[in-house]
Amino acid sequence: GIWLRGEPFRFKMLRVLLFFAGAAGALASTFEDAQRLPFKGYCAKAPQAQQSGFPEAPPAHVLQEAKLQLSGIQLVFRHGARDLSSDKPCFKPMRQAFKNCSVQTLVSFTGLSPSEPLPLVREVLDAYPLRELHLPGSGYTSGLRGCGLGVLLDAAIPQTKALAAELRRYFPRLPAMPSRNTTRLYSTGKLRTEATLFLMQRELFGDTPGVRLFSRPVSSDPWDLNQHCPRAGLARHARHYKSGPNLITRRFPDFARRWKQAAGTDFQPGFKDCLLVATCSEQHTLHLPQLLQPGSPLFKEALRVSLKMYQEHYMRDPEALHLLAAPVLIELEHFMIMQATQGSPLLAMWATHDTTILVFLAALGVWDGQWPPYTDTVVLEVYKESDSTSLSNESYFRFLHHGVPVVFPWCETQEKEIRSHLIPGLCNVKSFLPPWITPYRNLQRLRDACARTDPVGTDAEFLYEDHLLHSQSDGFMESLWSRNSCVMYALSCGVFMFLGYCWRELRELSNRNSQFGSAQLESLLSS
Numbered sequence: 001g002i003w004l005r006g007e008p009f010r011f012k013m014l015r016v017l018l019f020f021a022g023a024a025g026a027l028a029s030t031f032e033d034a035q036r037l038p039f040k041g042y043c044a045k046a047p048q049a050q051q052s053g054f055p056e057a058p059p060a061h062v063l064q065e066a067k068l069q070l071s072g073i074q075l076v077f078r079h080g081a082r083d084l085s086s087d088k089p090c091f092k093p094m095r096q097a098f099k100n101c102s103v104q105t106l107v108s109f110t111g112l113s114p115s116e117p118l119p120l121v122r123e124v125l126d127a128y129p130l131r132e133l134h135l136p137g138s139g140y141t142s143g144l145r146g147c148g149l150g151v152l153l154d155a156a157i158p159q160t161k162a163l164a165a166e167l168r169r170y171f172p173r174l175p176a177m178p179s180r181n182t183t184r185l186y187s188t189g190k191l192r193t194e195a196t197l198f199l200m201q202r203e204l205f206g207d208t209p210g211v212r213l214f215s216r217p218v219s220s221d222p223w224d225l226n227q228h229c230p231r232a233g234l235a236r237h238a239r240h241y242k243s244g245p246n247l248i249t250r251r252f253p254d255f256a257r258r259w260k261q262a263a264g265t266d267f268q269p270g271f272k273d274c275l276l277v278a279t280c281s282e283q284h285t286l287h288l289p290q291l292l293q294p295g296s297p298l299f300k301e302a303l304r305v306s307l308k309m310y311q312e313h314y315m316r317d318p319e320a321l322h323l324l325a326a327p328v329l330i331e332l333e334h335f336m337i338m339q340a341t342q343g344s345p346l347l348a349m350w351a352t353h354d355t356t357i358l359v360f361l362a363a364l365g366v367w368d369g370q371w372p373p374y375t376d377t378v379v380l381e382v383y384k385e386s387d388s389t390s391l392s393n394e395s396y397f398r399f400l401h402h403g404v405p406v407v408f409p410w411c412e413t414q415e416k417e418i419r420s421h422l423i424p425g426l427c428n429v430k431s432f433l434p435p436w437i438t439p440y441r442n443l444q445r446l447r448d449a450c451a452r453t454d455p456v457g458t459d460a461e462f463l464y465e466d467h468l469l470h471s472q473s474d475g476f477m478e479s480l481w482s483r484n485s486c487v488m489y490a491l492s493c494g495v496f497m498f499l500g501y502c503w504r505e506l507r508e509l510s511n512r513n514s515q516f517g518s519a520q521l522e523s524l525l526s527s
Helices: 007-036 048-052 060-066 156-170 191-205 247-251 253-263 269-280 297-315 318-341 354-363 435-441 443-451 460-470 475-482 485-512 518-526
Strands: 068-078 105-107 120-122 183-187 347-352 377-385 395-401 404-406
Touching: 007 297, 048 156, 060 068, 068 318, 068 354, 156 191, 183 191, 191 347, 247 253, 253 297, 269 297, 297 318, 297 354, 318 347, 318 354, 318 377, 318 395, 318 435, 318 443, 435 443
Parallel strands: 068 347, 183 347
Antiparallel strands: 068 377, 105 120, 377 395, 395 404
16 A cells, blocks of 8 residues: 555655664764774864864854854863873883872962961872882872872963963953953862863953852762762763773773783773873873883774773763753853843853763764863854844854864754855754753753663673673674664664654555555554
């Protein structure tokens, strides 16, 4: 009966299948491209990396022709170069000397006397106790002084200055002095993001006293992915992710053996931090073993395996990504609407971390599989109509990453035809967030969704074990499993949408073709 309808329905089905197959294939191809050059541009050398990663503002004549004016921007950015963020013995022996950090933690009060007291300067001891074989101090601690865990290195200073210079060049309408009506500064409670934002505002506005920096407790800050959400699991941060003890050996046996010979340890995806910190600091602060020197085959393979494991880890559970990203995205939307309707704040800056940027890009479906480098930047532009006679009074935004406009597939407005040829990536502010976020606008529904626990194991080891137990596969199935799990997610969505489309077409067919007997029709619909 379907085929008697002729060509159109067959072509419709074929287009649906090709669309989802093409989307899944494109996603797999993008992630594989990232694996060919894993952690590309991670060190973000100043000023070239900051210059190439920042967008070009639309020229004045383009804005005039589009009858738009830039009414505000938001800047989401990662901090600059840091030392190791956690105490992991990546190889034996590890010789680190993180002392080239100019960031100082101060302890002080205000209002004690007309002449304010000088602050106490904190020095950190025993930042990496697991790596210390000989403890000359009390017997339990070495007393070695250093920068501390995840503290900015001196290389972060020129990186942050270059980022501020690009922002000043890109947005010359910056206020001369920050105020509550013109500027919003937010940082996570980590020293590296606070120090980055301090240096950014100093480069932009000079030594302005009393500038307010907003933050939240680290333990509950969604900008640090620390909100209470058992459903999302505990391994949200790269430093917390640890694969099962046998996973690397089973999936990459030859690599695991060579790593063990060269490093003396069992490889973990988080060891990429040791490789990258040593490389970016030119091994002045951390020395790599001879067989793991930057550019060596084993070094490249280790980064490739690490990135592949993180891609699978973050993309295997889309609902967890949505729950983690929802508060951040809704807060961005809130300030975007304020900029569109009230014109303030003119500038909002959010100092955050690589995994936060990765998670909300992945939740929006626009992560390319590459790890966010130092000073990675997402720019949100907000435009208002400059024509006072316009009756629509609409506002628009652009989402830019690596200086390139990102077009969201759910952004379907007439502005695509009218103004996007002048300003690529333009979209109505009303279409900023995807449809999946609708239920999470209700805080109680978000909390209820987060309170659920995932009955499936959260470690990639469980997924791989389940595959080994239940699969009677040949090489094709093993190859399919090795693809990123988000591809399988996209294919599953495609199948369900395709079945729904078929059901609709069959119902329409039943209404149009009276020659079908009722028994035949019921049998066909059931099948």
